[in-house]
Amino acid sequence: MRKFLTLVAALCIASTSLAGAEEIVLKIATVAPARSPWDIELKKVAEEWNRITDGLVTVKTYNMNTLGGEKAGIQKLKAARPGQQAPLDGAIFTMIGLHELVPDAYIYTLALPFLLQNQQELDKALSVYGNKIESKINAAGYELIAWTNVGWLSFYTKEPYKTLGELKKIKLAVAGLDSPILSDSFKLSGFNVVDVPSQKFSQMLKSKNGISGFFGVHLLAYVGGYYKDISYALDTKLCPIMASFVISKASWDKIPKKYHAAMKESMNQARKRLNDALDDSDADCVRKMEAGGVTMIRPSKEELKKWEEEFSVNINDIHRAFPNAFDMEMYQNIQKLVAPMRK
Secondary structure, three states, X not given: OHHHHHHHHHHHHHHHHHHHOOOEEEEEEEOOOOOOHHXXXXXXXXXXXXXXXXXXXXXXXXXXXXXXXXXXXXXXXXXXXXXXXXXXXXXXXXXXXXXXXOHHHOHHHHHOOOOOOOHHHHHHHHHHHHHXXXXXXXXXXXXEEEEEEEEEOXXXXXXXXXXXXXXXXXXXXXXXXXXXXXXHHHHHOOOOEOOOOHHHHHHHHHOOXXXXXXXXXXXXXXXXXXXXXXXXXXXXXXXXXXXXXXXXXXXXXXXXXXXXXXXXXXXXXXXXXXXXXXXXXXXXXXXXXXXXXXXEEOOOHHHHHHHHHHHHHHHHHHHHHOOOOOOHHHHHHHHHHXXXXXX
């Protein structure tokens, strides 16, 4: 009888524990275009997290543009009133959204033109300064799950050009990167950049009296279909455009700690796959854009060196204009860090 009662008690405790372990639904907004490598990998990670947590965690994703863009996504990470649940638990932001969320992380430093010119240099910089940036994100109340490079900034134009001076005369806008800092930085460097609301960008690109080009990344230019309205694309690496996956501390802490490491490692493996495949993905986008009639502009090493020198002249002006966006000490230290890698 005693054994029977013990068994009944154990079953009651087990059933109570299972009942108490309510499903955790993480609502994540993402800037990744549908069917893009980031979108595909995020879906894989969602399945893995559900498996790792024995069904406890479910991830639901939302398109950031549908929600109103990255600024709207930031607002939805915050509760309307104390004690209420925020509409979103986390988000995948570009560096633009991350800067708005955590300004003192100085994430824009990594996007200064010609500072980092390949994935190896970016990885080296993050190995040294990644923890510093991550600590700022944590202090702001967010858990950094992963970050990666979504592509290299490039220019896409209706008109041809042979020199940086000719490129600067072409009327350009930003595609998919709603960033006054980014566009104003190019203005300070002498570019003819116009501010176009994201919802009117496609219309302005198609218009004869609108814009004559844009800057963005190959993946966005191809997947977004914008390449159909331009004739030329710059095929070089000006600077990386970073994406970060953050979850609010409040939501992350709801998940039992025993799962945290495995969940992060799952995302880390996805990050490695994305970074490893980026060059191939970019090359594939280039081939498809060329097949669609786009002519690639490929400056020589000597020409790019002149571009780099011209951009470097404007760095101090940009820093004076946006002192809270860039960490000049970090910039100069990264220059020294990657210099031996270019010999």
